[in-house]
Amino acid sequence: MILATLVIGDGGSASRHVRLDCVKASEQCLKEYSCSTKYRTMRQCVAGRESNFSAVTGLEAQGECRSAIEAMKQSPLYNCRCRRGMKKEKNCLRIFWSIYQSLQGNDLLEYSPYEPVNSRLSDIFRLAPIIAVEPASTKENNCLNAAKACNLNDTCKKYRSAYINPCTSRVSVSEVCNKRKCHKALRQFFDKVPTKYSYGMLFCSCPAGDQTACAERRRQTIVPVCSYEDKDKANCLSLQNTCKTNYICRSRLADFISNCQPEAHSISGCLRENYADCLLSYSGLIGTVMTPNYVRSFGISLSPWCDCSSSGNSKPDCDKFAEFFTNNRCLRNAIQAFGNGTDVGVWQPQPPIQSTTETSITRRGKERTSNALDTLTDMSKLDLDGNSLYHICGTLQAQKLVSNQTVDSALCVVSIVLFCALCRSVGY
Secondary structure: OOOOEEEEEEOOEEEEEEEOEHHHHHHHHHHOHHHHHHHHHHHHHOOOOOOOOOOOOOHHHHHHHHHHHHHHOOOOOOOOEEOOOOOOHHHHHHHHHHHHHHHHOOOOOOOOOEOOOOOOOOHHHHHHHHHOOOOOOOOOOHHHHHHHHHHOOHHHHHHHHHHHHHHHOOOOOOOOOOHHHHHHHHHHHHHHOOHHHHHHHHOOOOOOOOOHHHHHHHHOOOOHHHHOOOOOOEEHHHHHHHHHOOHHHHHHHHHHHHHOOEOOOOOOOEOOOOHHHHHHHHHHHEOEOOOEEEOOOOOOOEEEOEEOOOOHHHHHHHHHHHHHHHOOHHHHHHHHHHHHOOOHHHHOOOOOOOOOOHHHHHHHHHHHHHHHHHHHHHHHOOOOOHHHHHHHHHHHHHHHHHOOOHHHHHHHHHHHHHHHHHHHHOOO
16 A cells, blocks of 8 residues: 655655645646546546445446546555645645545545644643643632733734634624634634643633633633524534535544544543644634534533534434533543643653662662552552542652652652553453
8 A cells, every 4th residue: 555655865864754735646646647547537436425336337437446446545645634724725625535535435524634743742731831820729810821921922912813803893783793704713823823822721720719710711712702602502413514514624523533532441531642632633623613612611511512402313423422522531631631731641651760879779679669569459459440540540640740759750650550550451
């Protein structure tokens, strides 16, 4: 299987492969007679989404269709990707979905068209406490601090002003704003502004004792009266179908489903163990018809502007889709992690730091291992369900993060390695 790639020389080192974006891949294909011919043939064969070519009569014609499909798998268009916020993004996504649906024979939202971000954006988690300068237990309004930080940054201030205007300007007596312009400006804000500022406003943590003012400011970040709310709530499956008719919305939703997929047996709660990608894909939905928001000031409860009333026989499917927002452990953990300044990378145990005195290492190592095993023995006696199990693993890791003592840190590393091995051995 040949991917759509460019081979880039890197001096004396081995060459690396970079996938073409779909616009460039299409241009390259159309310059080659064989590729362009097969591409047109394939499009004709799958007209009406007949992936089994039942609309094509004659064995010879069906053979040509299969030949075209196989040829496209060897073309630059196969496995091409797009970049969020790129020039000609909509055209790139149009090409991607035409190829994906032709080759896969379906229109499911199970595959992201976006190129994975090269950086894991881990810096945003380390920078979160810079904006949230006070512990969440105080009455400091971290969301207000984040807004102030945005106003001190030229880029953030520029793009924030650019969406505030269309999102708050009334069009007529019946229309509170121009929603299309508001959505476009919001997409630009989250595509262009450095994440430490945009995320600081969107995912700021609020103190447990006094959440009202802080969380309400967080909920109002995207000007929900215009960007989020509507006269009536649509059925969530109907809203999903509307989203699928728009290349950008469809792609952002597929990216969100792919990167925020929860996993019950994951310590982080995420299948991909990547909080940064989940937050990036969530923010990408803002500015589409699927725009999500905090549904109330208290806690982390999120949803698009839809519900599952009037779902009929489709209610189980509707509930499942809605719960991907409202009851998504991966998304909730990612938002909390940003507020706490702890990236998912901390779940990966680090090897113990070696000392210059080998005998000292051996003695302290035995003591730490013994202590860790004692801890595990005590834990193994507990009647644990899945959530408390991961909570203990998370607590052990949190001890490692806040500890300034080498012995305590090493103990935590040993403990979490051994205990999470125990987690896996008992099927969690």
